[in-house]
Each structure stands twice: as structure tokens, then as C-alpha cells.
Amino acid sequence: MKTEVAIVGAGPAGLLLGHLLRAEGVVVTIVERASPDYVLGRIRAGVLERTTTDLLRRLGIDARLDAEGLCHEGFALADGERLIRIDIAGLTGGAVTVYGQTEVTRDLMAAAPERGLEIVYEAGDVALHDIDTDAPYLTFEQDGAPSRLEARFIVGCDGFHGPSRKAIPASVAKVYEKVYPFGWLGILADVPPCDHELIYANHDRGFALASMRSPTRSRYYIQVPLDERLEDWSDDRLWDELAVRLGPEAGSRITRGPALEKSIAPLRSYVFEPMRHGSLFLAGDSAHIVPPTGAKGLNLAASDVAYLSQALSAFFRHNEGTLIEGYSQRALARIWKAERFSWQLTSLMHRFPDQSGFDRRMQMAELDYIAGSRAAQTAIAENYVGLPL
Known part of the structure; x- marks a missing residue:
């Protein structure tokens, strides 16, 4: 079998790149x-830039x-007592769309x-061969x-555990990683949300979303230690904890229901460089992971694909x-x-095991500053809505 571009992985990054390239012939x-x-069946987030x-x-x-997508013109940061709304539309003229990654993939x-x-x-x-050649x-x-598939280029969109990144020689690779000392316990339920926009909460007991x-x-989440056991969290215990951490205003509006799905996911930041070696390119999670706090995972994959589709189209159409x-x-x-934005928001909104009283007061002071500063809110809104390509 022969093709011009072979893509490893049919998640949203691989599918989106495939469609963009087919549109260019x-x-x-x-x-x-x-x-x-x-x-x-892979349940993922869905805040789209x-x-x-x-x-x-x-x-x-x-x-x-x-x-079906929900247009969101803002979101809120909560400090346990109040909601600090970040007016995305008013500050940037933009908005985000809530539409599940599963639905993007399905489409x-x-x-x-x-x-x-x-x-x-x-x-x-699946194995990659001769990536140093044409x-x-x-x-x-x-x-x-x-089976064998010959190509001019290979693109690895096969996620963190796929074979593509591993095909790049260690001698040319650089890895940057930060593993956070906690995870997110999530619950998915068929109940109306407690607010029409997302709420990120920093509470004495830990983060909640x-x-x-x-x-x-x-979809709700709470911060838990990495050694937490899922079976220790009944639905009622999780709903109770969410009501406390989201604060009195949002917590009082929670509608409870049975869990469709519960899981615990670790948080990490990871970047692999370079994203091209010879005739192999990396895109999406095969090259980088961000904490979900900033809602950047799928959107970064999409920007990778936008850059790469331009590059490959220019090569095949114009040499x-x-x-x-x-x-x-x-x-x-x-x-x-x-x-940077995901790390910043994660650091601001979570409780860390070694956090001192001073560190905690710094978080509260930062949130108080954000609440009264249009400039601070604008910086957050610009990053949340998505930086330009």
C-alpha cells in the first residue's frame, strides 16, 4: 500500500489532520x-477554542x-466564599464552545x-521504519x-503511549516534565449543571471544577491524593464534597444523580522536543500533555494540526x-x-501537600487581586479563549 501522508492514530488530532489534507488534495x-x-469510548473534555x-x-x-455546542462567554474562579467571573467576551471579544471531544471525534x-x-x-x-529517509x-x-504502508511523510497522532515518539532517537530528544502530587476524581451524571458556565474553585479542602x-x-471534578481509591468515594460522598468546595452559592444549586462514570486521572505537564525528525512529525498528545485545568489538550492538538496541514499542503501543492x-x-x-497558562492556573487553584501557610495566603491574595483587576482578568481571558495561531 502507498500513500502520501500516513497518520498513526484516529483520535481527533489524526482525523482532523486527515480531513484538512484531503481538502487540499x-x-x-x-x-x-x-x-x-x-x-x-474515550471520555475526554470538551472546551473548544x-x-x-x-x-x-x-x-x-x-x-x-x-x-448542540454551548457558547460560553465567561467562566468563574471561586475562592470558597465568592465567584469571580472572568468575562471572556467583554475582555477579548471572543468565546469558547463546550462540545465534547467524543462528539468532535464522532463527527x-x-x-x-x-x-x-x-x-x-x-x-x-504498528511500527515505524526509515524515518530518517524520504x-x-x-x-x-x-x-x-x-501489512506495509509506504509514504512520503508519517505523522504521529497516537497519543502519549503510541509508537511514534519512541521512534525518534534518544540522542536528539529533549523531555520536559512535571508530575503533580494529586489527581482529579471525576463524576459524569445526567443532571443539569449548577451554573451555565464553568466554575474553577480553590477551597481549603482542595480544588473542584x-x-x-x-x-x-x-461533569464535576475534585482534587484527590494520588493514592486515593475510587471505591472509597460513593456518589453521595462525592456530591457532598463538591457542595462544600464549590462554595455556598454554586454548591446550593447542585442537582444530584447517579454516576454514569467515575474515574481518577493524574495531572502532569509534558513536552517532547523536537516535534519533527526526518520524515516523521508529532502532533497532539504524542508530543505534549497539559493539566486539564486550562482546557488546552484538544486545542493544542488542533493548533499543531493547523500548522502541520499548512506545511504539508505547501509541500505537496507547491513543492x-x-x-x-x-x-x-x-x-x-x-x-x-x-x-505556562495551565501550570499557572493549576498552581493557583490547587492545594499542594507541602504548601505552607504563606503559600496559601499568596493564593488567596492572587485571587483577591484578580477579582479587582481588569488587567489580570484580561490576561486570564486571553489565554483561556486561546492565543492566536
Whole structure:
């Protein structure tokens, strides 16, 4: 089998890149180790920057996004007593859209056949070869038989645990990582949200987040130690804790219901450099992870894909390689700014095990400053709504 661009991974990053390249006439094949149902079963966040929604609208894959997505013109920071609203629209003229990552993936999958985007699912033992040359290729098993896919370029959109990043020689790689000493315990329930916008709360007992997937489905999180056991958290205990941490105003509006899903996720910051080696490019979680506090994971993947689709289209349509040469540096400049914002918001809103009384007072002073400073709120809003490409 032959293609121009082979993409490893059929998550939102791989699918979005595939669609953008097909729209430019580039021949693309996506290879995914899992089944479509498994891919759609990955529950992820869904706060979309305008950069991400603009790409979907450019492709014409926006019907459900426009019908079901929730436009948010602000969000709130809570300090245990009050809600400090960050007016995104008033401060930046922009907004974000709440639309689940699963739904983005579903829309991109559904549009693939009619647009000639070839996807190979349930590909086992995917391996990358000859990435230092102009003729790299993939090998994998399909229905028990060995397969080979030759390409001009390979793009790794296969997440943190995929084979793409591991194919880059350690001698040229640099890794930057911060592991946080806590995780998020999340609950998904078919209940209306306690507020029409997201609330990020800093409480003496730890962080909490009130978010939603729709007007009738809510997603809540609380900060827990890394050694916390899921079975120790009944639904009632979790709802009680959320009501305390979100503060009296938001906590009193919580509607309780049985959990559709509960899980504990660790928090980390991770950046791998470079994002290009030879004929291999990395995009999305294969190259970087951000704490979910800043809602940047999917949006960073989308900006990677935007840069990379421009570079690959210029190469195949105009034989122009300048954007390819500059892809890693261009993408990383935006990634590090998003990492900074996610680290900053995580540090502000969470309780740390070694936090002193002084550190705690600094958090409260910062929140009090934000509450009274338009300049501080503008800086937060600019980063939350998404920096320009």
C-alpha cells in the first residue's frame, strides 16, 4: 500500500489532520490500533477554542457543533466564599464552545467515507521504519496478516503511549516534565449543571471544577491524593464534597444523580522536543500533555494540526518546504505558552501537600487581586479563549 501522508492514530488530532489534507488534495491513510467503538469510548473534555471550531467550520463538519455546542462567554474562579467571573467576551471579544471531544471525534469519523479519508482500524503491532529517509513506511497487522504502508511523510497522532515518539532517537530528544502530587476524581451524571458556565474553585479542602457536556449532563471534578481509591468515594460522598468546595452559592444549586462514570486521572505537564525528525512529525498528545485545568489538550492538538496541514499542503501543492522546516519551532512556541497558562492556573487553584501557610495566603491574595483587576482578568481571558495561531 502507498500513500502520501500516513497518520498513526484516529483520535481527533489524526482525523482532523486527515480531513484538512484531503481538502487540499493530499492522499492520506490513517492507521489506528483500536476499533471505532473503542476510540469513541474515550471520555475526554470538551472546551473548544475558536481555533478549533474554525477548523471544523472550514471543513463543513460543524452541523452538530452549531446545533448542540454551548457558547460560553465567561467562566468563574471561586475562592470558597465568592465567584469571580472572568468575562471572556467583554475582555477579548471572543468565546469558547463546550462540545465534547467524543462528539468532535464522532463527527470527523462520520465525514470520512464521503471525503475519501481512508482509515484502517484495529491495526496491530504498528511500527515505524526509515524515518530518517524520504521513503518511510509503517508495518502493522490487519486481520492477522502483515501489512506495509509506504509514504512520503508519517505523522504521529497516537497519543502519549503510541509508537511514534519512541521512534525518534534518544540522542536528539529533549523531555520536559512535571508530575503533580494529586489527581482529579471525576463524576459524569445526567443532571443539569449548577451554573451555565464553568466554575474553577480553590477551597481549603482542595480544588473542584463544575463543568458540563450539555444542559442535561454535568461533569464535576475534585482534587484527590494520588493514592486515593475510587471505591472509597460513593456518589453521595462525592456530591457532598463538591457542595462544600464549590462554595455556598454554586454548591446550593447542585442537582444530584447517579454516576454514569467515575474515574481518577493524574495531572502532569509534558513536552517532547523536537516535534519533527526526518520524515516523521508529532502532533497532539504524542508530543505534549497539559493539566486539564486550562482546557488546552484538544486545542493544542488542533493548533499543531493547523500548522502541520499548512506545511504539508505547501509541500505537496507547491513543492515548498519552508513551513515543514519550521513546524516544530512554530508549534512549540504556542505549546509552551499554553503549558505556562495551565501550570499557572493549576498552581493557583490547587492545594499542594507541602504548601505552607504563606503559600496559601499568596493564593488567596492572587485571587483577591484578580477579582479587582481588569488587567489580570484580561490576561486570564486571553489565554483561556486561546492565543492566536
